[in-house]
Amino acid sequence: MSGFDLPLFPGERRPGWVGWLLLAPLILWMAAFVVVPTAILAVYSFCQRDELGRVVFEFSFENYVRVLSPTYLWIFVRSIGYAALTTVICIVVGFPAAWCIARSSERWRSRLVVLLMIPFWTSFLIRTYAWIAILKGEGLLSGLLKYLGVISTPLEILYTPTAVVLGLVYAYLPFMILPIYSSAEKLDGALIEAAHDLGCGPLRVFSQVILPLVKPGLYAGVLMVFVPAIGMFAITDLMGGARVPMIGNVIQNQFFQARDWPFGAALGCVFTLLFVVAYALWQRRSQPIREVRT
Amino acid sequence: MKRLRLLVVTVLAAVFVSAASAAKKSKELNLFAWSEYFPQEVLDGFTEETGIKINYETYASSEEMLAKLIAGDGAYDLVQPSDYMAEVMIRNKMLRPLDLKQLPNRKNIEDQFLHMPHDPEGKFTVPFMIGTVGIVVNTDVVKEPVRGYKDLFQSKYKDRIVVVNDNREIVSWALVTLGLDQNDITPENLKKVRPLIAEWVKLIKVYDSDSPKTALLGGDVDLGVVWSGEAARLWEEDKKFAYILPEEGAHPFVDVMAIPAKAPHVDAAHLFLDYIMRAEVSKLISDEFPYMNPNAAARALLSEEQLANPASYPEGMDYMNVFRDIGRGAAAIDQLMTDLKSAQ
Numbered sequence: 001m002s003g004f005d006l007p008l009f010p011g012e013r014r015p016g017w018v019g020w021l022l023l024a025p026l027i028l029w030m031a032a033f034v035v036v037p038t039a040i041l042a043v044y045s046f047c048q049r050d051e052l053g054r055v056v057f058e059f060s061f062e063n064y065v066r067v068l069s070p071t072y073l074w075i076f077v078r079s080i081g082y083a084a085l086t087t088v089i090c091i092v093v094g095f096p097a098a099w100c101i102a103r104s105s106e107r108w109r110s111r112l113v114v115l116l117m118i119p120f121w122t123s124f125l126i127r128t129y130a131w132i133a134i135l136k137g138e139g140l141l142s143g144l145l146k147y148l149g150v151i152s153t154p155l156e157i158l159y160t161p162t163a164v165v166l167g168l169v170y171a172y173l174p175f176m177i178l179p180i181y182s183s184a185e186k187l188d189g190a191l192i193e194a195a196h197d198l199g200c201g202p203l204r205v206f207s208q209v210i211l212p213l214v215k216p217g218l219y220a221g222v223l224m225v226f227v228p229a230i231g232m233f234a235i236t237d238l239m240g241g242a243r244v245p246m247i248g249n250v251i252q253n254q255f256f257q258a259r260d261w262p263f264g265a266a267l268g269c270v271f272t273l274l275f276v277v278a279y280a281l282w283q284r285r286s287q288p289i290r291e292v293r294t
Numbered sequence: 295m296k297r298l299r300l301l302v303v304t305v306l307a308a309v310f311v312s313a314a315s316a317a318k319k320s321k322e323l324n325l326f327a328w329s330e331y332f333p334q335e336v337l338d339g340f341t342e343e344t345g346i347k348i349n350y351e352t353y354a355s356s357e358e359m360l361a362k363l364i365a366g367d368g369a370y371d372l373v374q375p376s377d378y379m380a381e382v383m384i385r386n387k388m389l390r391p392l393d394l395k396q397l398p399n400r401k402n403i404e405d406q407f408l409h410m411p412h413d414p415e416g417k418f419t420v421p422f423m424i425g426t427v428g429i430v431v432n433t434d435v436v437k438e439p440v441r442g443y444k445d446l447f448q449s450k451y452k453d454r455i456v457v458v459n460d461n462r463e464i465v466s467w468a469l470v471t472l473g474l475d476q477n478d479i480t481p482e483n484l485k486k487v488r489p490l491i492a493e494w495v496k497l498i499k500v501y502d503s504d505s506p507k508t509a510l511l512g513g514d515v516d517l518g519v520v521w522s523g524e525a526a527r528l529w530e531e532d533k534k535f536a537y538i539l540p541e542e543g544a545h546p547f548v549d550v551m552a553i554p555a556k557a558p559h560v561d562a563a564h565l566f567l568d569y570i571m572r573a574e575v576s577k578l579i580s581d582e583f584p585y586m587n588p589n590a591a592a593r594a595l596l597s598e599e600q601l602a603n604p605a606s607y608p609e610g611m612d613y614m615n616v617f618r619d620i621g622r623g624a625a626a627i628d629q630l631m632t633d634l635k636s637a638q
Binding site for chain 2: 049051052053054066071072074075078132136137138139154156158159237241242243244245250253254255256257258259260261263
């Protein structure tokens with residue numbers, strides 16, 4: 001076998017030099033901004049620190065021992081929990097929305113997609129501050145509900161876990177809707193009609209026709225919501241009042257408060273490793289085993 | 295593969311050439327300062343006068359500044375560390391001695407602030423603004439007197455309190471409440487304050503260093519331990535916000551200006567320092583950010599209301615009682631606070 005053996009499938013050709021040339025910018029980019037930094041992170045995580053928090057190149061396992069202490073493990077678990085809840089809510093809210101957009105007339109479809117993109121024209125932080133203005137005790141929502149006589153005391157949502165989940169769902173919902181939409185748009189309506197003709201009830205049409213065909217979009221959506229939601233720290237700080245530390249906050253603190261780069265690096269490495277392992281397991285389970293030439 | 299290598303070499307060469315030509319220009323100044331500390335008017339005035347372009351970058355904690363200064367390795371011409379951070383930077387030879395001849399306006403600074411514990415001879419730093427950390431009370435809601443941390447952290451104020459999101463601050467309040475030295479971060483002392491802070495953490499609703507006044511103005515909390523500049527702006531907005539120096543002991547923080555050892559534009563940095571120490575320029579900064587101004591000449595230009603602001607110019611403050619560097623203790627404090635916040 002030669003040095004670069006990807007499992008190739010019948011009909012696929014090895015990339016020629018044009019292919020490599022086209023890939024070169026991406027490869028350079030990935031090497032400079034993903035591979036090298038990750039390698040640096042890995043090296044730092046086994047080092048010690050001086051009084052300024054700078055890395056001292058003396059080998060140590062100490063950082064990993066600390067990462068595995070109950071405090072930090074519990075923070076990992078909690079962050080994953082929040083991200084999972086966010087993902088579930090995004091699916092429940094996003095799936096029907098994506099379906100409706102995909103099934104609407106062509107004129108409406110493009111308009112609705114533009115509406116979905118509009119929030120991205122404004123900075124994410126500014127939109128988060130807008131939420132603070134809406135949710136705060138003397139804010140818009142509280143004022144409206146008081147005016148309508150629904151509540152008598154100021155609303156207490158801001159700076160609670162509810163606000164954090166609300167902020168996360170708001171931030172990541174488009175990333176769930178868009179990939180599901182692109183899968184659903186391609187779905188041939190004739191298939192659904194055929195299923196009905198052959199006697200399927202609505203539930204069976206959904207579970208046996210729609211879901212399997214929209215699955216790639218759903219999976220992409222889950223990845224695009226779940227992964228960034230775990231590490232998010234701005235929303236937990238701004239809307240959660242930084243009361244309950246999430247893993248993103250804890251890592252940030254190692255660099256900006258605790259002067260402990262190696263420990264921050266170790267937390268980052270464990271975090272990255274978790275993703276890689278989880279993703280690999282998931283890939284193995286969700287993909288049918290392909291024929292691989294040996 | 296050869297083509298790939300050629301491409302890499304070309305790209306790298308391009309990067310180095312552009313970096314080298316950038317270093318030659320001295321018509322710019324890389325200013326790295328706290329967020330919300332320089333009015334745009336002041337920066338524009340300097341560029342107008344000297345033609346020097348200011349690249350203004352901000353940070354939210356001294357540690358963030360330190361981390362980026364180390365990582366950037368000499369890209370900044372002026373930094374704005376707090377007292378204890380200036381101390382450790384001087385000790386590690388990260389700051390350049392100032393050329394006092396180029397700073398005639400330094401005479402405007404009140405003398406005591408040029409001889410502070412972090413830089414006893416004033417060789418490396420000039421003070422920019424001085425603040426305190428104290429208690430803010432919304433007197434419309436809270437009728438009982440609050441004199442110190444003991445009065446503040448009571449169970450009846452649960453979920454009505456905002457504090458700055460700064461672990462060292464919180465630990466220092468607990469230390470002085472127990473009658474210990476705020477700078478004495480030892481494992482024994484951290485063990486002593488642990489149960490006290492565990493109680494406090496249950497009562498606090500919001501941790502916010504950038505803008506603790508937001509939660510107070512929004513009516514989400516009624517009490518807080520905040521930077522005096524925030525308290526001063528609250529008082530300007532509404533006189534119901536009272537500012538109290540905690541009776542257990544208050545500490546000031548002195549934000550200074552200094553030139554990093556590897557700064558590329560030293561002359562421009564001196565020009566800017568002298569410019570902001572002019573009385574009328576310094577006054578503009580005070581107008582927008584009402585901290586205690588160590589510039590005596592600028593203070594003479596302030597209005598009576600500005601000088602009467604109890605948060606800007608509190609009575610009976612010992613300005614020498616500053617934080618000292620605690621070196622590796624910062625990590626122990628972070629672990630303690632993470633542990634307590636996570637356990638609730």
